[in-house]
Amino acid sequence: MSRQRTxxxxxxxALAMLGKLIRVSRAExxxxxxxxxxxxxxxxxxxxxxxKGAPGPxxxxxxxxxxxxxxxxxxxxxxxxxxxxxxxxxxxxxxPRSVRRKVKEVDDDF
Numbered sequence: 282m283s284r285q286r287t288x289x290x291x292x293x294x295a296l297a298m299l300g301k302l303i304r305v306s307r308a309e310x311x312x313x314x315x316x317x318x319x320x321x322x323x324x325x326x327x328x329x330x331x332x333k334g335a336p337g338p339x340x341x342x343x344x345x346x347x348x349x350x351x352x353x354x355x356x357x358x359x360x361x362x363x364x365x366x367x368x369x370x371x372x373x374x375x376x377p378r379s380v381r382r383k384v385k386e387v388d389d390d391f
Contacts, residue, residue, distance in 0.1 A: 297334035
């Protein structure tokens with residue numbers, strides 16, 4: 282028996298908003314749903330799920346569809362996005378590879 286994943290209200294609202302932004306931008310660009318699906322290399326059903334804000338489609342596919350219709354996911358152009366990614370790589374290289382809870386030492390000295 283599989284358990285269905287639940288999402289917070291904020292996540293559901295963000296997915297719905299992104300889907301609507303994609304749908305509006307598609308319409309403004311004069312693309313049919315089938316044309317956009319073909320350009321993205323996905324089925325019309327997957328595009329419909331994205332535009333409805335469903336959490337199922339892979340994030341890479343959603344980002345690709347948004348990019349095709351010009352929906353900016355970040356407030357940066359491509360060059361600035363690359364610079365931010367490089368800075369984050371630098372920061373990640375300074376951080377530990379994993380986070381572990383500190384084990385409390387038992388004070389057994391009576």
